[in-house]
Amino acid sequence: MRAQTARTNRLRSRIAPSTPGKRSAPSQRLTSRNHTRRPRTESAMLSDQQILDLARRAATGEREALGKLAGALRPLICRWALVMTGDPNDAEDVAQHVLMRMMESMETFDGRSRVTTWAYRITRNASLDHQRRTKRDRLLAEKAEWLARAEPPQLDDPLDDIEMKRTMRLIRTLLGELPMRQREVFDLVDLQGLDPKEAAELLEMNPNTVRVHLLRARRRMRREMLAQGFAYGNKEE
Template sequence: MNQPELIVQLQQGDEQAFKKLVDEWQDMVYNTALGIVQNEDDADDITQDVFIQVYQSVRSFKGESKFSTWLYRIVISKALDHVKKKKRKKRFAFVQSLFGTASEEEIHPEEFNHPGVLMENRERAAELFKAMEQLPDNQRIAFTLHKLEAQKHQDIAAIMNISLTAVESLIARAKGNLRKTLNAYYTNNNF
């Protein structure tokens, strides 16, 4: 079934069309969310939130951009919102700990492993993902879409609603920032 026909069926409330859409796009949605939030449980939650939003708002999709562009925008928005909420919770927990009112134990994040990384590259990939967390949001999104999702610069420009030059600049700055951050790791580990 071609994409426009599927979208029309979705807009008419066809549940089978929604199931087909989820089957077709769930890996992309999950992997993109995972690349941004770097936590499998959070990526699962975001994936569910994305498809709920798609189901609720597909009637507003007018086809002015590709469906994939629209979907990527939703994923990125949900993932960034999630990251911001987590940062707020951490700040609030820190303030509570200052006043001795924190009742929860401190939870240390588990080691993050992206499913697309080969076993022998896990250690280096873990360092890369840690360094990616330090990038500004726009750089991290552009880098994630380009390197993890293999999106072309033109598609990233459409997804992020910025110019092609801005995408190229964001990716170049992300690479430069990652190079600086990772320099100490590679120097200390003789890579």
């Protein structure tokens, strides 16, 4: 809970301007001790080498390794697909397709990149193909109900809890209004905790280009929050 609260406060400090003359409450200040860089998913329980070993065993047709690899990658693939499609049902379809494609083509994986990098590229291509087939614009701003359901945990202080929930709801809604590249970069870096170089590897982009998209995303988020009257640390409900 502390790590998630710290991550929320870090996001708030990046995209919401501080109010002159006001200091954040102690619960809002972020320290390096309680900051967690990476999201907690099943794949985070396995090292890159363990995932690579599973992939190599799966490539030989070992069914147990195939099952373990699919179980480790599924949470990440579902999350990526959800960010890219904006619809939980579409994301589930894409995730199933990606997992099947990976299992069927495991012998083609050469190990020159991380398994998660390979999985991300397949997921992104599958998501784009899915959007083209449906011939609909899948902006997260239009289909963001899934974001509203992902509420942060309860805090000891009810006022802090209300403030954090309100901030995260606004951040998640505004996320859906960003262009696709900015949305991907913002999600990978500021929400999932990757650094720009790791995001660049997943997106097959130059790290400097990723930083430009991240800067533009943060500026737009900050501008939209100001336009809605959001003030850091002293906005009343």
